[in-house]
Amino acid sequence: MTERSILLLPGDGIGPEIMSEVKALISHMNEKDGANFKTDEGLVGGSAYDAHGQAISDGDMEKALAADAVLFGAVGGPKWDDVPYDVRPEAGLLRLRKDMALFANLRPAICYPALSNSSSLRPEVVEGLDILIVRELTGGVYFGEPKTITDLGNGQKRAIDTQVYETYEIERIAGVAFEMARARGNKVCSMEKRNVMKSGVLWNDVVTATHKAKYDDVELSHMLADAGGMQLVRWPKQFDVIVTDNLFGDMLSDVAAMLTGSLGMLPSASLGAPDEKTGARKALYEPVHGSAPDIAGKGIANPIAMFASFAMCLRYSFNMIAESERLEKAIATVLDSGVRTGDIMSDGCTQITTTQMGEAIRKAY
Amino acid sequence: MTERSILLLPGDGIGPEIMSEVKALISHMNEKDGANFKTDEGLVGGSAYDAHGQAISDGDMEKALAADAVLFGAVGGPKWDDVPYDVRPEAGLLRLRKDMALFANLRPAICYPALSNSSSLRPEVVEGLDILIVRELTGGVYFGEPKTITDLGNGQKRAIDTQVYETYEIERIAGVAFEMARARGNKVCSMEKRNVMKSGVLWNDVVTATHKAKYDDVELSHMLADAGGMQLVRWPKQFDVIVTDNLFGDMLSDVAAMLTGSLGMLPSASLGAPDEKTGARKALYEPVHGSAPDIAGKGIANPIAMFASFAMCLRYSFNMIAESERLEKAIATVLDSGVRTGDIMSDGCTQITTTQMGEAIRKAY
Numbered sequence: 001m002t003e004r005s006i007l008l009l010p011g012d013g014i015g016p017e018i019m020s021e022v023k024a025l026i027s028h029m030n031e032k033d034g035a036n037f038k039t040d041e042g043l044v045g046g047s048a049y050d051a052h053g054q055a056i057s058d059g060d061m062e063k064a065l066a067a068d069a070v071l072f073g074a075v076g077g078p079k080w081d082d083v084p085y086d087v088r089p090e091a092g093l094l095r096l097r098k099d100m101a102l103f104a105n106l107r108p109a110i111c112y113p114a115l116s117n118s119s120s121l122r123p124e125v126v127e128g129l130d131i132l133i134v135r136e137l138t139g140g141v142y143f144g145e146p147k148t149i150t151d152l153g154n155g156q157k158r159a160i161d162t163q164v165y166e167t168y169e170i171e172r173i174a175g176v177a178f179e180m181a182r183a184r185g186n187k188v189c190s191m192e193k194r195n196v197m198k199s200g201v202l203w204n205d206v207v208t209a210t211h212k213a214k215y216d217d218v219e220l221s222h223m224l225a226d227a228g229g230m231q232l233v234r235w236p237k238q239f240d241v242i243v244t245d246n247l248f249g250d251m252l253s254d255v256a257a258m259l260t261g262s263l264g265m266l267p268s269a270s271l272g273a274p275d276e277k278t279g280a281r282k283a284l285y286e287p288v289h290g291s292a293p294d295i296a297g298k299g300i301a302n303p304i305a306m307f308a309s310f311a312m313c314l315r316y317s318f319n320m321i322a323e324s325e326r327l328e329k330a331i332a333t334v335l336d337s338g339v340r341t342g343d344i345m346s347d348g349c350t351q352i353t354t355t356q357m358g359e360a361i362r363k364a365y
Numbered sequence: 366m367t368e369r370s371i372l373l374l375p376g377d378g379i380g381p382e383i384m385s386e387v388k389a390l391i392s393h394m395n396e397k398d399g400a401n402f403k404t405d406e407g408l409v410g411g412s413a414y415d416a417h418g419q420a421i422s423d424g425d426m427e428k429a430l431a432a433d434a435v436l437f438g439a440v441g442g443p444k445w446d447d448v449p450y451d452v453r454p455e456a457g458l459l460r461l462r463k464d465m466a467l468f469a470n471l472r473p474a475i476c477y478p479a480l481s482n483s484s485s486l487r488p489e490v491v492e493g494l495d496i497l498i499v500r501e502l503t504g505g506v507y508f509g510e511p512k513t514i515t516d517l518g519n520g521q522k523r524a525i526d527t528q529v530y531e532t533y534e535i536e537r538i539a540g541v542a543f544e545m546a547r548a549r550g551n552k553v554c555s556m557e558k559r560n561v562m563k564s565g566v567l568w569n570d571v572v573t574a575t576h577k578a579k580y581d582d583v584e585l586s587h588m589l590a591d592a593g594g595m596q597l598v599r600w601p602k603q604f605d606v607i608v609t610d611n612l613f614g615d616m617l618s619d620v621a622a623m624l625t626g627s628l629g630m631l632p633s634a635s636l637g638a639p640d641e642k643t644g645a646r647k648a649l650y651e652p653v654h655g656s657a658p659d660i661a662g663k664g665i666a667n668p669i670a671m672f673a674s675f676a677m678c679l680r681y682s683f684n685m686i687a688e689s690e691r692l693e694k695a696i697a698t699v700l701d702s703g704v705r706t707g708d709i710m711s712d713g714c715t716q717i718t719t720t721q722m723g724e725a726i727r728k729a730y
């Protein structure tokens with residue numbers, strides 16, 4: 001069987017703790033199922049900065065480009081609040097996204113039935129919620145130039161960020177959203193601020209044209225991004241797939257994740273374009289939550305989002321659909337059994353550690 | 366008594382219906398209390414476009430600049446979806462904000478006790494909620510240049526929007542936020558994306574420096590804007606005053622408004638700098654909700670946000686604190702009496718029309 005190469009980038013904070021649980025599952029799959037994963041490890045974020053002054057080294061970047069898939073933990077923490085802008089922890093993640101050309105970020109916001117009571121929303125608003133946010137990830141204000149701070153004298157500075165989108169960038173992310181919708185509820189809602197931003201005007205035009213040309217079997221609607229934020233709070237179940245740009249996607253997917261009450265549980269996949277010859281896509285998988293420096297090192301972090309990210313990896317990078325579903329089912333089974341890490345603890349459940357949760361999931365797998 | 370001049374710009378959709386209820390209150394105050402308001406009226410948005418091809422005419426713009434205060438209804442609707450970008454309905458509002466230099470947008474998100482059950486959030490999460498979003502309104506990506514769409518040939522276009530902030534712009538909006546906080550819960554949370562945007566880095570630096578120099582009696586915290594969106598959904602009562610830029614403010618204030626379940630009830634004030642001689646500020650007051658074209662002309666729109674906006678006008682433009690409080694109390698009294706417009710209707714209440722709600726509020730005033 002062909003070797004499947006995965007680069008593990010645990011990062012900072014709780015990253016290493018949750019990654020090590022998934023690592024144990026990977027070993028288990030190699031030993032028991034002959035899965036033939038070959039893992040390597042690298043540094044990213046603050047830990048990479050501490051080791052060699054960059055948020056990711058060129059060597060680790062090369063490994064990421066060569067791997068079939070990258071599993072990413074989380075980056076950042078107060079320790080690195082004052083490092084120079086270009087080498088701040090997030091720069092490592094942004095470089096991975098850009099250099100691997102991971103333009104399509106898939107963020108499912110699902111409400112685990114066992115957790116619908118931990119949402120701040122009324123249970124009937126979130127029960128059974130299952131939406132997918134498709135966020136453009138290599139364009140927009142994250143990468144546009146100029147991106148500068150200029151000293152104007154007299155104590156005045158001017159900061160500039162530039163939002164840039166070209167037709168092809170919008171077309172390809174819209175394509176991903178429509179394809180995803182076909183395999184789900186067949187509805188796409190596109191969000192932008194065309195009433196204020198020229199990039200919103202182009203976004204709206206290109207999504208509309210792409211729909212007409214290739215995907216008119218899918219139901220398409222448009223919403224202003226601010227109204228979209230409102231509607232997510234009001235009645236999120238009206239949505240199936242949401243497609244939006246890099247910055248709006250950042251905001252809206254965080255709001256959507258929090259709605260579910262399952263923030264510590266939500267994975268994401270960042271995909272590149274399929275290779276013209278092999279069809280393989282570069283890909284990185286990471287939890288939606290951050291590095292949670294306040295609980296790092298205590299062994300109490302919730303590893304479920306990391307496992308769920310690995311489940312997306314099995315599906316999208318290795319086409320191991322059965323294994324992916326088995327892992328997702330294992331997570332649900334463990335939750336149904338009433339064990340919880342501290343972040344999702346509730347009355348009548350048993351609180352367990354990161355390691356215990358990892359063991360439980362591997363056992364249920 | 367000096368004359369108090371108000372320009373009414375009802376706009377489109379339900380704008381004229383809700384404005385006419387407030388107009389009746391203004392007449393009432395002139396007749397009964399000798400308030401000496403002098404109102405004039407103008408066109409803005411689609412109705413201005415229909416009349417003279419611009420989203421606001423130069424003549425009405427001059428009236429706005431000359432008035433002590435502007436009351437604004439709402440703009441936009443499907444009828445004008447395809448008018449050229451520069452004369453779209455929103456352009457009228459944006460021109461008013463820019464030409465009147467209304468840099469400080471105050472958006473209170475309060476949960477009316479009578480309505481805590483109409484929120485999609487659990488009652489305990491929103492009951493008693495009272496936060497104030499202070500949004501920068503004349504800078505950022507709304508107005509930065511270049512703002513263009515360029516044809517690149519081969520069916521490709523490039524759209525650019527530019528986020529620009531200078532030190533003085535951040536300083537003055539931070540000042541407003543700290544002043545407001547002193548009169549409330551004494552806490553400010555500043556939100557930006559300094560991990561991705563240079564304008565976020567400058568924003569953070571300037572807010573921090575302003576705090577240190579003049580407002581260190583106020584408690585200041587910082588949050589990334591995406592995390593801020595999450596925290597608004599998770600536990601909004603942790604906030605007192607939130608200060609943020611134009612685009613993040615647009616998104617976050619809409620999310621905050623929807624949390625309260627009182628969207629049709631929420632007002633906003635947009636203020637300029639105090640005049641160096643007179644201390645007077647240019648100001649525009651408008652509901653947070655939009656023009657609701659689907660229910661326009663039916664006489665069922667909720668005029669409360671428009672009344673609440675006028676209450677802010679009494680306070681901030683005319684220093685009529687007693688009258689402002691009296692009006693706010695009248696709104697609460699009417700709600701307590703159990704009458705509702707359709708948008709906030711619930712079991713056991715009596716549904717009434719726009720006009721009936723207007724009458725009830727004027728009577729309770």
Ligand SMILES: CC(C)[C@H](C(=O)O)[C@@H](O)C(=O)O
Binds near residue numbers: 094561591
């Ligand atoms: C860490 C940060 C740079 C990142 C982003 O803004 O994209 C994060 O918020 C995310 O959503 O993945």
Ligand SMILES: CC(C)[C@H](C(=O)O)[C@@H](O)C(=O)O
Binds near residue numbers: 196226458
């Ligand atoms: C109508 C539109 C231009 C406006 C904005 O984006 O500022 C609105 O959403 C608001 O929040 O006042």
